[in-house]
Amino acid sequence: MSTPDTPLAGLRIVECATFVAGPSGGMALAQLGAEVVRVDLPQGGGDHQRWPVAPNGTSLYWHNLNKGKRSVTIDYRTPQGRELLVALATAPGPNAGIYLDNVAGRSGLRYEELAARRPDPIHVHVQGHPSGKPAVDYTVNAEVGVPDMTGPRDHSAPVNHVLPAWDFLTGMTAATGVLAALHRRASTGEGSAISLALSDVALASVGNLGWLAEARLAGEGRARLGNHTFGSFGVDFPTADGRRVMVLALTPGQWNALCTATGTTEVFAALEPVFDADLSTESDRYRLRDTIEAILRPWFERRNLTEVGERLDQARVLWGPYRDTHEAATRALADPSSIVTEIDQPGIGPMATSAGPLRWSGDTQAPVPAPLLGADTDAVLSRDLGLSPAELGKMHDAGLVSGPPAPQH
Amino acid sequence: MSTPDTPLAGLRIVECATFVAGPSGGMALAQLGAEVVRVDLPQGGGDHQRWPVAPNGTSLYWHNLNKGKRSVTIDYRTPQGRELLVALATAPGPNAGIYLDNVAGRSGLRYEELAARRPDPIHVHVQGHPSGKPAVDYTVNAEVGVPDMTGPRDHSAPVNHVLPAWDFLTGMTAATGVLAALHRRASTGEGSAISLALSDVALASVGNLGWLAEARLAGEGRARLGNHTFGSFGVDFPTADGRRVMVLALTPGQWNALCTATGTTEVFAALEPVFDADLSTESDRYRLRDTIEAILRPWFERRNLTEVGERLDQARVLWGPYRDTHEAATRALADPSSIVTEIDQPGIGPMATSAGPLRWSGDTQAPVPAPLLGADTDAVLSRDLGLSPAELGKMHDAGLVSGPPAPQH
Structure with a gap:
């Protein structure tokens, strides 16, 4: 070819x-x-x-x-x-x-x-x-x-x-x-x-994101969500060494991976009936985003970025580290x-x-x-x-x- | 055709x-x-x-x-x-x-x-x-x-x-x-x-913005600038009626227009020698961005969005109003x-x-x-x-x- x-x-x-x-x-x-x-x-x-x-x-x-x-x-x-x-x-x-x-x-x-x-x-x-x-x-x-x-x-x-x-x-x-x-x-x-x-x-x-249609139907614009991802679960977490990671669970598989990596599968299984929620759905993960974030946060806060990354990768979690442009440039230059x-x-x-x-x-x-x-x-x-x-x-x-x-x- | x-x-x-x-x-x-x-x-x-x-x-x-x-x-x-x-x-x-x-x-x-x-x-x-x-x-x-x-x-x-x-x-x-x-x-x-x-x-x-080169030369990432535009003058101002506008002066013509619209031409002419600055250059407008913002802010705070827009348009200032998606959608739908x-x-x-x-x-x-x-x-x-x-x-x-x-x- x-x-x-x-x-x-x-x-x-x-x-x-x-x-x-x-x-x-x-x-x-x-x-x-x-x-x-x-x-x-x-x-x-x-x-x-x-x-x-x-x-x-x-x-x-x-x-x-x-x-x-x-x-x-x-x-x-x-x-x-x-x-x-x-x-x-x-x-x-x-x-x-x-x-x-x-x-x-x-x-x-x-x-x-x-x-x-x-x-x-x-x-x-x-x-x-x-x-x-x-x-x-x-x-x-x-x-x-x-x-x-x-x-x-x-x-x-x-x-x-x-x-x-x-x-x-x-x-x-x-x-x-x-x-x-x-x-x-x-x-x-x-x-x-x-x-x-x-x-x-x-x-x-x-318009292509549906934001114009959404606003017209709602009669108002969408409120600020901080670093949360709209309509699903995704937010940033600080790590023990002062770094920060963006973590998402857009699909049922990614949600399961996140629960597995953080050892929270049973916690969320027990919470679902309390909140009348099915956390395999994006809409319920979005509704309960603050609760999910609060439950997961200590796991990240107790670990350094290196360990967080290894554990998340092992479980195939969708995530990425926050970097500044200097770290981004330096890492990329070192990668042939x-x-x-x-x-x-x-x-x-x-x-x-x-x-x-x-x-x-x-x-x-x-x-x-x-x-x-x-x-x-x-x-x-x-x-x-x-x-x-x-x-x-x-x-x-x-x-x-x-x-x-x-x-x- | x-x-x-x-x-x-x-x-x-x-x-x-x-x-x-x-x-x-x-x-x-x-x-x-x-x-x-x-x-x-x-x-x-x-x-x-x-x-x-x-x-x-x-x-x-x-x-x-x-x-x-x-x-x-x-x-x-x-x-x-x-x-x-x-x-x-x-x-x-x-x-x-x-x-x-x-x-x-x-x-x-x-x-x-x-x-x-x-x-x-x-x-x-x-x-x-x-x-x-x-x-x-x-x-x-x-x-x-x-x-x-x-x-x-x-x-x-x-x-x-x-x-x-x-x-x-x-x-x-x-x-x-x-x-x-x-x-x-x-x-x-x-x-x-x-x-x-x-x-x-x-x-x-x-990379195309020069950010990777900049970070490598500086040895660090760029600090947060709030709503200021990097390397030039651009920032948001609140108006008397609770709206907000984004205003920029990227070129000498746009800077002159902004001074004219806000009646500040002589103020800035008097300030240039004090600050050893030539405000017709982007780099000096960027260096003095907080001063410029402080001097211009009262002009916006005393006027409603309608008047601000008319005056800025008349002088050909580069600006735009902040809207929410509902206002953006409604205005666009009304425009054939x-x-x-x-x-x-x-x-x-x-x-x-x-x-x-x-x-x-x-x-x-x-x-x-x-x-x-x-x-x-x-x-x-x-x-x-x-x-x-x-x-x-x-x-x-x-x-x-x-x-x-x-x-x-």
């Missing part, structure tokens, strides 16, 4: 997007073998310096979100620069003519501009709200009600989660959209004008089968980072570093638009394009 | 997956026009009764996560049932032979079984850890360090977020993987054996351009739900209800496997297949 892990090799995508959503979608396609040319303004986009940063001030954020891409800089706010960007985005060939952006306002390319150059462009436009009104992960998260349900039960205010989940999900949805449009173009010869709003991704998702490795990132040096999560035939890929800003300007513009060194030189002199940057010291 | 919003029409996918990740990925493909046949055990999977539930006890969760699919039930734990599932998953044709599952253990189909029937199967296998060790959203979230960074600054324990973000991102990554493998099959004629672990999706994502609508869901009745977020030429789709369990068993098995009514009758009698269910009362 062949094991090529670059199923999109040959595909050419032009990306003009900043922050997390669009760039993470483009990177997903690059990690599948597509050539993704990220286009920025000559001075870099609004995300080029974002935190976290390395000791030398270089953005760890930008260089992790643009791995494996090529970088071209063009001042696309000028008429001449816009013309270059349109030409790149509509380069000929069945595997080109794909444009992913999140540029708002007058600088943004319109589908009609692309369709004037080739009959079948694919344009995926990422935005905040479908109306074009700006929004970011943090604002759409508040708007759909997730922080209202998140956090300790005794906390009176909504709690933001730190993961930009909507950005990542929007990015991967954009990647799916690109490939779906490509499938359609191969079948019908037609292009696609696709728009994708962060707020729609968030609404679609809370992990997708996390240290690479030599131009501009930064040794950098812990991750490959894509899709494993072809079980194989992990090696993460590919991000380009320096403008590293591929001349190579891509000469190859795709046939610009001569003299023409490129004039564009550099005029500030229309930039890069590659001077060598690092 | 044509506006077909079913770019995957004609594609046939067999899904044998439960809970959120696999089913949400299959649903994304169904919402793009693919025929997705979900296969369950005759009694339904472990997710068929999950909360939230409607007043009649029917799962809002299951019926929202399987919209637009077809439902076939097969007892694939028996040799005869397994044979039916393999045959369905390897049905002939360039647009079939695609199998998405999360079945663990002996019941799970192996790629080699599929490859024995057609040379080019596509198998995307979703799992917890790459080793096959079980994991769910809640455990991988703890393991990569997100709860450790989430929650109020004065809270001593990690805070789980309620959104199953890793499940959704894994599902959409699986959808991207299916389409990438299909692209590869169209180019090379080859099949693909793809595995995708929740824990890899989580590690890839925190929203992807949220009420549908008539068999088994439930009127149900608020969402369409997919990808808008082709700006159009929203109408959400398609979920099937009843086993609704398509006979139709799909007779069409794809050529089974006669007599053969199907014997299988029903033997409990090998089931459905369609009796009409609802």
Whole structure:
């Protein structure tokens, strides 16, 4: 069996997007073998310096979100620069003519501009709200009600989660959209004008969980549950050595395993008639979650994490330890089968980072570093638009394009 | 310009997956026009009764996560049932032979079984850890360090977020993987054996944000920031009428807008030399976030949400109101351009739900209800496997297949 892990090799995508959503979608396609040319303004986009940063001030954020891409800089706010960007985005060939952006306002390319150059462009436009009104992960998260349900039960205010989940999900949805449009173009010869709003991704998702239906039927939102899992049994427990574990019993088998591991099978068997409960059902485990938690807690509090883990694994309990990102990174780096490795990132040096999560035939890929800003300007513009060194030189002199940057010291 | 919003029409996918990740990925493909046949055990999977539930006890969760699919039930734990599932998953044709599952253990189909029937199967296998060790959203979230960074600054324990973000991102990554493998099959004629672990999706994502690199360089994880946005200025403010808004200033323009709206331009101009700060930079806004928050808070506390929103919009501030899911659902239902609508869901009745977020030429789709369990068993098995009514009758009698269910009362 062949094991090529670059199923999109040959595909050419032009990306003009900043922050997390669009760039993470483009990177997903690059990690599948597509050539993704990220286009920025000559001075870099609004995300080029974002935190976290390395000791030398270089953005760890930008260089992790643009791995494996090529970088071209063009001042696309000028008429001449816009013309270059349109030409790149509509380069000929069945595997080109794909444009992913999140540029708002007058600088943004319109589908009609692309369709004037080739009959079948694919344009995926990422935005905040479908109306074009700006929004970011943090604002759409508040708007759909997730922080209202998140956090300790005794906390009176909504709690933001730190993961930009909507950005990542929007990015991967954009990647799916690109490939779906490509499938359609191969079948019908037609292009696609696709728009994708962060707020729609968030609404679609809370709808998909049944949360919108639930709230409409209940006439109110769901109360905060702390670290408890809704509708089943799952909660965190502290261990004797100051660690903490997340433990769940979603299925009857997992519940039996948890009782076995903690020696509580007979306790709960005796409790069921008292509470008129059948703890083999998720709904009764959920109803009695505080009681279950109180009964199990001492078992965890008396044992160190190592012993807890061994006992839970032995009984096949569904659980995981809480870690901080440092422990997570360090453990993953020590595991040769992990997708996390240290690479030599131009501009930064040794950098812990991750490959894509899709494993072809079980194989992990090696993460590919991000380009320096403008590293591929001349190579891509000469190859795709046939610009001569003299023409490129004039564009550099005029500030229309930039890069590659001077060598690092 | 044509506006077909079913770019995957004609594609046939067999899904044998439960809970959120696999089913949400299959649903994304169904919402793009693919025929997705979900296969369950005759009694339904472990997710068929999950909360939230409607007043009649029917799962809002299951019926929202399987919209637009077809439902076939097969007892694939028996040799005869397994044979039916393999045959369905390897049905002939360039647009079939695609199998998405999360079945663990002996019941799970192996790629080699599929490859024995057609040379080019596509198998995307979703799992917890790459080793096959079980994991769910809640455990991988703890393991990569997100709860450790989430929650109020004065809270001593990690805070789980309620959104199953890793499940959704894994599902959409699986959808991207299916389409990438299909692209590869169209180019090379080859099949693909793809595995995708929740824990890899989580590690890839925190790596992509630079969090793993940051932690390795810092030698520790990042401290909790409450509702503050890392590396920039963003935080929530209470309003006079007991509401709350999330407000951000990620770019210099957004910062100027916020100062303008709140009449604080001169205050901050006077403060910059005192703090040796340039508040047009994200890093200085982040460093002085508590000061900025304290200065802005009274402006919000003296105004109702309506006035706050009008003033912020007028100045083009980046902001959003916190809502609960009931308000989010009710507002979306009242908006005819929203992807949220009420549908008539068999088994439930009127149900608020969402369409997919990808808008082709700006159009929203109408959400398609979920099937009843086993609704398509006979139709799909007779069409794809050529089974006669007599053969199907014997299988029903033997409990090998089931459905369609009796009409609802």
